[in-house]
Amino acid sequence: MPQVAVVMGSISDWPIMKKTTTLLETFGITYEKHVISAHRMPSELERFGQNAKNSGLQVIIAGAGGAAHLPGMLAANTLIPVIGVPIQTRALNGLDSLLSIVQMPAGIPVATVAIGEAGAKNAAILAAQIVSLQDEAITTKLTDFRQQQRQASIDSEADLI
Numbered sequence: 001m002p003q004v005a006v007v008m009g010s011i012s013d014w015p016i017m018k019k020t021t022t023l024l025e026t027f028g029i030t031y032e033k034h035v036i037s038a039h040r041m042p043s044e045l046e047r048f049g050q051n052a053k054n055s056g057l058q059v060i061i062a063g064a065g066g067a068a069h070l071p072g073m074l075a076a077n078t079l080i081p082v083i084g085v086p087i088q089t090r091a092l093n094g095l096d097s098l099l100s101i102v103q104m105p106a107g108i109p110v111a112t113v114a115i116g117e118a119g120a121k122n123a124a125i126l127a128a129q130i131v132s133l134q135d136e137a138i139t140t141k142l143t144d145f146r147q148q149q150r151q152a153s154i155d156s157e158a159d160l161i
């Protein structure tokens, strides 16, 4: 039974959302991935959201661009925490996606991360932190990941030439 679902509004979001799944694999988290659009597939979205808890999922990561209603509509259909990834857009650089995801009305939260690649990576780390509350092996992997980042920053000083 996968721990996390990675959902995107379109296959065109996959190059960014692949950053999320790659990191989930690094942390040893099991996941499933789907294209589900709130706009184009409203009944599938409702069914997925309403079955998510029973299928054993612990976190949903949802990436969408433009009028990015997908994360909010998933959140409206489940009690599982939803992390929203705003996809960068050509017309408005992803500001449209960010505001559509972050400005949820009180009562239906979406944990919104940064636009684009940084957000896609942070979504995976945040999901790993949530799943790690019940999985000690993931805590160990997260600790190692932090240590590697720290060491890479320390080592980078040698390049200040």
Ligand SMILES: Nc1c(C(=O)O)ncn1[C@@H]1O[C@H](COP(=O)(O)O)[C@@H](O)[C@H]1O
Pocket (backbone or CB within 6 Å): 008, 009, 010, 011, 012, 013, 036, 037, 038, 039, 040, 063, 064, 065, 066, 067, 068, 069, 070, 071, 087
């Ligand atoms: N924001 C949404 C939703 C939704 O929120 O339901 N469905 C698709 N999309 C977004 O439309 C953009 C363009 O999609 P296409 O490339 O398929 O036209 C994508 O970034 C997708 O996430």
